[in-house]
Amino acid sequence: MNLRRDVFQAIADPSRRAILLLLASQSMTAGAIAANFDTARPTVSKHLLILTECELIDQEQKGREVYYHFNPKKLKEITGWCEQVKDLWDGRLNQMDKLLKKMKSK
Amino acid sequence: MERKVLVSRVFDAPIENVWKLWSDPELIKQWWGPDKFTCPVAEIDFKVGGISKVCMVSKELGFGESYSIWQYTKIQPYTSIEFIQNLANKDGIKQKPVDLGMPPDFPTDVKTVVTLKSLDNNKTEMTVLEDADFGQISKFAQMGMEQCFTKMRVTLNL
Numbered sequence: 001m002n003l004r005r006d007v008f009q010a011i012a013d014p015s016r017r018a019i020l021l022l023l024a025s026q027s028m029t030a031g032a033i034a035a036n037f038d039t040a041r042p043t044v045s046k047h048l049l050i051l052t053e054c055e056l057i058d059q060e061q062k063g064r065e066v067y068y069h070f071n072p073k074k075l076k077e078i079t080g081w082c083e084q085v086k087d088l089w090d091g092r093l094n095q096m097d098k099l100l101k102k103m104k105s106k
Numbered sequence: 107m108e109r110k111v112l113v114s115r116v117f118d119a120p121i122e123n124v125w126k127l128w129s130d131p132e133l134i135k136q137w138w139g140p141d142k143f144t145c146p147v148a149e150i151d152f153k154v155g156g157i158s159k160v161c162m163v164s165k166e167l168g169f170g171e172s173y174s175i176w177q178y179t180k181i182q183p184y185t186s187i188e189f190i191q192n193l194a195n196k197d198g199i200k201q202k203p204v205d206l207g208m209p210p211d212f213p214t215d216v217k218t219v220v221t222l223k224s225l226d227n228n229k230t231e232m233t234v235l236e237d238a239d240f241g242q243i244s245k246f247a248q249m250g251m252e253q254c255f256t257k258m259r260v261t262l263n264l
Binding site: 085086087088089090091092093094095096097099100101103104 | 111113115117118119123124126127133136137138139140141143232234236
């Protein structure tokens, strides 16, 4: 099975969003994350794998435990499109404003 | 996760002039390129079903010619303009964003709605809404996602 997914597919799943929310407040082990869900442990592991592959979360080995961290950089990357478009339009609206002032003075 | 972008501005100008900004190619050339950009090409076919082609470029920012096409789906004079925006090549043929070097999650079809409203004192309010189609995600998932990311943004001060 191909587990490489795009970010949007990764966050389209409610369980994965719930995991992201949990990890947004603190780093946790897979066991601690699974304890928050009724689903089977392998299902949670699969979600963690998908989220890791999209770089929405990172893994860190601490002794015998693996901790998962939320990666806010990736989230900024997905919201990037909206911000870029907004900046472009702000610039265009400024141009329009100048243009309309010119039209008025004619 | 925001997938809509809304910008709005009140112009000190009558609605007729603001409308002209969208229908007159010579005027479009003067605003489609924001600061530090120019718009060398604006071929405008301003009617429902018509396709306009615009280009923006910035030598200063090292941003090469970027063509977009607008396919008009609805035009209500002095009220609203709706069109689908796509990235295109210089011949005005729709291109996949990935082929133009955009990230894989860059939206293909961007539904755009421009709304005009006449205000007192000959002022005009204009709103532009861009609604990107990111495909594959259901409406329901999007709703949940928006809530989720709003919360996250609060937590992380993004």
